[in-house]
Amino acid sequence: MLEIKEKSITIGIDTNKCDTCETKACAAACKKYARGLLQIVDGKPSVEHLSAEEVLRLGTECLACEIACKFEGNKALTINIPIAGLDVYLTKRGLQ
């Protein structure tokens, strides 16, 4: 599992699923919609060519990699976007 932390989100990639992914759509989307942070190394997405600080600085949190992976790839990538207070808001209303 690859975990990439940007300023306010965490990208999780189940890289086991990436071996059989033919499109590598996440990297293409990253290049098209953002700054091309994701690169394909040995058939898997990677940000090893960047330091953690560079990922934080360059990451644009565009969400395109998740959408691309979901609809064109192997559904290996999920992005967690916390929203402060929303869980409490929903719990109070019985919606959680």
Add this chain to the structure above:
Amino acid sequence: MAKFLEYQGKEWLAKAGIPVPKGRSASSPEEAQQAAEWIGKSVAVKGQVQAGGRGKAGIVKLVETPSEASAAAAEILVKTVKGLPVRQVLIEEKLAIKKEYYCSFVINNARDARCPMLMFSSEGGMDIESVPEELIFKMNIDPIFGLQIYDAIDFCVRAGIPNKELSKFASFLTKLSQVYKKYDCQTLEINPFVMTEDGSLICADCKMEIDNSSVGRHPEFGIKIARDLPGEVTELDMIGWSIEETDARGTGFLMNMGYDEVSPGYIGYHPIGGGSAMMGLDALNQVGLKPANYADTSGNPVGSKIYRVAKSVLSQPNIDGYLLGGFMMANQEQWHHANAIVKVLWEELPKKPGLPCVLLLCGNREDESMEILRKGLAELMTSDGIGKRIEIYGKEHVTDTKFIGQRLLALAKEYRAEKDAQGK
């Protein structure tokens, strides 16, 4: 602007060395009585709400004894003024007033000014709006050097202050201008400040509003949310503020519009930009739908910020629909909206199957954005799918508020009928 209630403003004035009447706030008749006992003389009981015209609204009363203060507080604390409940009263000493004056420091936005401006009148008290223009004296203040004592003296001469009082008034106004600057105020209005029988100048009222952008410099204020809100801060307002507070990457504004979370006819409202928001409200108003909230994701925000706003909008209970109103042409890249909306709807529609979602996007990267929406939502938008009431529109309807409103209304009626049939 972050607005202070009168008693809060006076506390900050007092800390800055400006004379205010002896007093303190109370939230109950008992506390009001204790405060009046502490003051030990006749007091004024003043309801604390962010509204003018408090005297006329009957929430300012002068009383002689602590028990009368308690009774007056009991009467005031159950009132509502301009839709705002009175939760606190200020108990303060009754002043022996010789004369009332008005002064305020505001921002003069005129092109040739762009600086603070002092307004002053010797006709202070209630209804300053009715004072003739020629009796209100104005002076721009140098934003770097502030109000200097010699300028204040000239100003007071012009305003008709008697010679023997010039120094006192000039000093008072100069100190107030320093407070205005020190606290990064947008407005500091003292109406009235009074000259007492013994010749002292005291701030009998205080309206203090702090520049939102400066709140970060003033942790001492303890301001939870630096926004202009119509009423009390709600949970949704706090969620909206958390999205914006530390993230300046475009706008991600979200605020409650006072919906009751129970009645039908409310729409989760997500416009993109101010003009778009007005057109979206037109679309809703024309068909009798109401916005549950106001939002704005403009200025090319990042996808995560758009996601947070959209998710919060869609999380509101009992809404009859969701409107992404990208009316008019937007200069930002709309594909960030498209990616965020696809993610949110995949997460939220299982909780609200069949919720009407009218998505209008137009602007830069429109074709790519439409492709993301259509491709990303296709599986949901089947005739029996949880997204069966999603409709996507682009530039062909970008100014067509009537059409968008009517589509949303038709879908909302269908959705409400379906929910009613299911007993939900």
